[in-house]
Amino acid sequence: MANPSPALLARLADLLGSKGFSADAGEMAPWLTDWRGRFQGRAAALLSPSSTGEVAEIVRLCAGAGVPIVPQGGNTSMVGGATPSPDGDALILSLRRMNRIRDLSPEDNLAICEAGVILAHLHEAAEAQGRRFPLSLGAKDNATIGGLVSTNAGGTQVLRFGTMRGLVAGLEAVLPDGTIFDGLAPLKKDNRGYDLRHLLIGAEGTLGIVTAASLILVPAVAERAVAWVGLRDPEIALALLHRLEERIPGAIESFELVPAVALDLVLAHIPGARAPLAGRHDWHVLVEAAGVEAEARLAAALNDALGQGSADDALIAASQGQADALWRIRDSISEAERKDGIAVKHDVSVPVADMPAFMTATAVAVEGAFPGTRVIAFGHLGDGNVHFNVRAPRDAAASWLDNEGAAVTRFVHDAVVAAGGSISAEHGIGQMKRSELERVGDPARLFMLRAIKSALDPRGIMNPGKLVPLAHEPRPS
Amino acid sequence: MANPSPALLARLADLLGSKGFSADAGEMAPWLTDWRGRFQGRAAALLSPSSTGEVAEIVRLCAGAGVPIVPQGGNTSMVGGATPSPDGDALILSLRRMNRIRDLSPEDNLAICEAGVILAHLHEAAEAQGRRFPLSLGAKDNATIGGLVSTNAGGTQVLRFGTMRGLVAGLEAVLPDGTIFDGLAPLKKDNRGYDLRHLLIGAEGTLGIVTAASLILVPAVAERAVAWVGLRDPEIALALLHRLEERIPGAIESFELVPAVALDLVLAHIPGARAPLAGRHDWHVLVEAAGVEAEARLAAALNDALGQGSADDALIAASQGQADALWRIRDSISEAERKDGIAVKHDVSVPVADMPAFMTATAVAVEGAFPGTRVIAFGHLGDGNVHFNVRAPRDAAASWLDNEGAAVTRFVHDAVVAAGGSISAEHGIGQMKRSELERVGDPARLFMLRAIKSALDPRGIMNPGKLVPLAHEPRPS
Structure with a gap:
């Protein structure tokens, strides 16, 4: 691919003005690395258009010149999905200036947001109108709608409302040749062939740039209740989930599994954290229910579960402060893990029904194959999605991650594939998981990914080096 | 494309045996025309494989020989989507023998069905286990899962549960080169790139053959209630829907709009039909609610609506027989229209909020542009999907449809496009709407459809002549 010529850069600077064009090293620096500092890239300029028309013009110019574009929202990718390559021939296209909520209709339950709208801002705007946008995640103060759409983001409320895919009613995007795909109209039924909306959702900017979405x-929720439950094993946790969903249908919004080892880490490393229950339990679940009489209904259902032995102990948060404290335990697990030492992390999914057996068997297998390691698996049991992390042996050197990490990952991913699962449940592929996708992806899937990418982006200018393992590219060794 | 050679036919006959291969004109006849008798095709043979492996082998052989394949389920397409072309070089691949429900788990709320499972059979099997598959339509005794998936079928319960797209948890398909895409595992979260499941749903067999689906x-529903409401106009009907959804969230499963002219037709032409309400109303709505205390809650909500003037009269069916009678009115509209005379039919959608204004304005415009015509628009208001039918002038000759039909259709479709809508809400494109899709489709959409089709089916053997208006093909004049 081509480096942007001085003439192209001048033309882009002219198009976008001083607010929309920067080649300043200091201004660009934060956007040349991912937030975890794993990937470092270079770019000739940072483009910040303020309208879909400007995005289209940028893409037309770059397509003509064969210059690659890396679209970027809040830059919160977990897999290096928004970081340019180190060769420096790409331009970063930031959507952050396109941050208008074009429309928000409480009557129609719809919001039309530009790609740069920050998730937390949408939450506030919806709340002000008695509505709710029911997707949330840790990075909500930075993550943008365009990025959330392009990565089909998940989070902690997927159980009831699904991932981003289920919340997008329409899309506007700029295709790799600069034409605008206007699919914003929120059509509930539309059978005009291949679903282009679903193709662009989760495509990580490799087929075009999402510029706006109807969401x-x-x-708004009448009432919320948060409970903490102690129980014996993941099998019983899943049975509890089924029982709760049968008893209070449509009310369970979160069902997060926490093993004793994860709770112990939080208690050891996070100041102020306290064990929610008096006794010791091998496994815990954080449950959140919402709706009319959520607290009374959740309490009654949990009481029954205790009586029938599908839970060993349970408490319902008596105040918002207590509910927050329970959530803080769950949300602090990653931080506690980091403080505890080195770990290899995996964001994987298998069918919900198979998750308990998968967790148990795979933990035994990993700890057997890599002596001294310890598996800490936690997360969204109801979505069949756990964060399956493997802690280095206590005596491991700092180089363990570099030396052993890839082998551990291959071992875990092989188990996931054998269980019919996905090596990326919610974080996407980006640049981090591309070689693994190529290694374990079945030929039919790889053929389709490559064929679609080549057909829609024949010049390969849209977020190159991400997601699709192209057969002809040089592979990282 | 190539005609199947005697050698290929012999090989297929050998592969499939006498149950799976027929070149008998009498046996093939019912499958060479669509059920409305609008399209007539020819085929060299009817192939009826009994397994995914056999489907894969058929496709491999046909791909090698360049022989086209027309996949077929219940043959209930409204747009000629399963009828081969008249040139006779295609083979019909019927999925009807693949009719096993491979698994049905009430605990996991999942059923794995082969493509040939008939919808009504799945309904029964789910019911026997205390569960429900919440999609239904008139053709349920013939329509198959493979066809329903491949056309992203809708029906009368889309309001609450969505179209087929929202009910497919996993897919198995044979791609155009004969490889098997195994995506049956019901993963709730899976971000391994382009969503191939959603790409195959609604692709009308043009990108591969769906052989099984996890659904x-x-x-099962605790209680149902069916009501008939008389009201002033579609605007008020939509306001009523919003009010009901606010009052009894998650309970409204159907909300079907019926104009006085449609009710009059049913009363005139359908033996035994009786007007549900005593007075005359310009518009009617059939509402179905489901769930705990559905009848009491619907009655209370409708009472409020009557008090606030957003409904003029209403009754709730007092028995199953009365509920059936109300539904029979709705379901008889098409038959009554046929008995009444000639009409051009359109299955269109616009954003829900815009539907009332669209219906009113477009009816006036059509009746003005084509004097003597009468618009009868009815259907799924809550989905933004009405069947917008235009009755010929009373004195029109039988040739009116041939002479004027296309002009009326273009007029209606232009109005739909201007409203940001879809010229095919639920019936798909098939061969009937392909030239209209080409005429009104925006360049970005047409480019993507063509590029994807060419990339995944480079030989063009999968259901040729359907859905995708390929630029290089001869177009019907």
Whole structure:
């Protein structure tokens, strides 16, 4: 691919003005690395268009010159999905200036947001109108709608409302040749062939640039209840989930599994953290229910579960402060892990019904194959999605991650594939998981990914080096 | 494309045996025309494989020989989507023998069905286990899962549960080169790039052949209530829908709009039909609610609506027989229209919020542009999907449809496009709407459809002549 010529850069600077064009090293620096500092790239300029028309013009110019574009929202990718390559021939296209909520209709339960709208801002705007956008995640103060759409983001409320995919009613995007795909109209039924909206969702900017989305809102919640449950094993946790969903249908919004080892880490490393229950339990679940009489209904259902032995102990948060404290335990696990030492992390999914057996068997297998390691698996049991982390042996050197990490990852991913699962449940592929996708991806899937990428982006200018393992590219060794 | 050679036919006959291969004109006849008798094709043979492996082998052989394949389920397409072309070089691949429900788990709320499972059979199997597959339509005794998936079928319960797209948890398909895409595992979260499941759903067999699907079940319904409401106009009907959804969230499963002219037709032409309400109303709505205390809650909500003037009259069916009678009115509209005379039909959608204004304005415009015509628009208001039918002038000759039909259709479709809508809400494109899709489709959409089709089916053997208006093909004049 081509480096941007001085003439192209001048033309882009002219198009975008001083607010929309920067080649200043200091201004660009934060956007040349991912937030975890794993990937470092270079770029000739940072482009910040303020309208879909400007995005289209940028893409037309770059397509003509064969210059690659790396679209970027809040730059919160977990897999290096928004970091340019080190060769420096790409331009970063930031959507952050396109941050208008074009429309928000509580009556129609719809919001039309530009790609740069920050998730937390949408939450606030919806709330002000008695509505809710029911997707949230840790990075909500930085993550943008365009990035959330392009990575089909998940989070902690997927159980009830699904991932981003289920909340997008319409899309506007700029295709790799600069034409605008206007699919913003929120059509509930539309059978005009291949679903282009779903193709662009989760495509990580490799097929075009999402510039706006029509998003589905839901009514604000009447009441919330958060509970902490101690129980014996993941099998019983799943049975509890089924029982709760049968008893209070449509009310369970979160069902997060926490092993004793993860709770112990939080208690050891996070100041102020306290064990929610008096006794010791091998496994815990954080449950959140919402809706009319959520607290009373959740309490009754949990009481029954205790009576029938599918839970050993349980408490319902008596105040918002207590609910927050329970959530803080769950949300602090990653931080506690980091403080505890080195670990290899995996964001994987298998069918929900198979998750308990998968967790148990794979933990035994990993700890057997890599002596001294310890598996800490936690997360969204109801989505079949756990963060399956493997802690280095206590005596491991800092180089363990570099020396052993890849082998551990291959071992875990092989188990996932054998279980019919996905090596990326919610974080995407980006640049981090591309070689693994190529290694374990079945030929039919790889053929389709490559064929679609080549057909829609024949010049390969849209976020190159991400997601699709192209057969002809040089592979990282 | 090539005609199947005697050698290929012999090889297929050998592969499939006498149950799976027929070149008998009498046996093939019912499958060479669509059920409305609008399209007539020819085929060299009817192939009826009994397994995914056999489907894969058929496709491999045909791909090698360049022989086209027309996949077929229940043959209930409204747009000629399963009828081969008249040139006779295609083979019909019927999925009807692949009719096993491979698994049905009430605990996991999942059923794995082969493509040939008939919808009504799945309904029964789910019901026997205290579950429900919440998609239904008139052709349920013939329509198959493979066809329903491949056309992203809708029906009368889309309001709450969505179209087929929302009910497919996993897919198995044979791609155009004969490889098997195994995506059956019901993963709730899977971010391994382009969503191939959603690409195959609604692709009308042009990108591969769906051989099985993992389908989402829901709990059986505790209680149902059906109401008939008389009201002033579609605007008020939509306001009523919003009010009901606010009052009894998650309970409204159907909300079907019926104009006085449609009710009059049913009363005139369908033996035994009776007007549900005593007075005359310009518009009617059939509402179905489901769930705990559905009848009491719907009655209370409708009472409020009557008090606030957003409904003029309403009744709730007092028995199953009365509920059936109300549904029979709705379901008889098409038959009554046929008995009444000639009409051009359109299955269109616009954003829900815009539907009332669209219906009113477009009816006036059509009746003005084509004097003597009468618009009868009815259907799924809550989905933004009405069947917008235009009755010929009373004195029109039988040739009116041939002479004027296309002009009326273009007029209606232009209005749909201007409203940001879809010229095919639920019936798909097939061979009937392909030239219209080409005429009104925006360049970005047409480019993507063509590029994807060419990339995944480079030989063009999968259901040729359907859905994708390929630029290089001869177009019907």
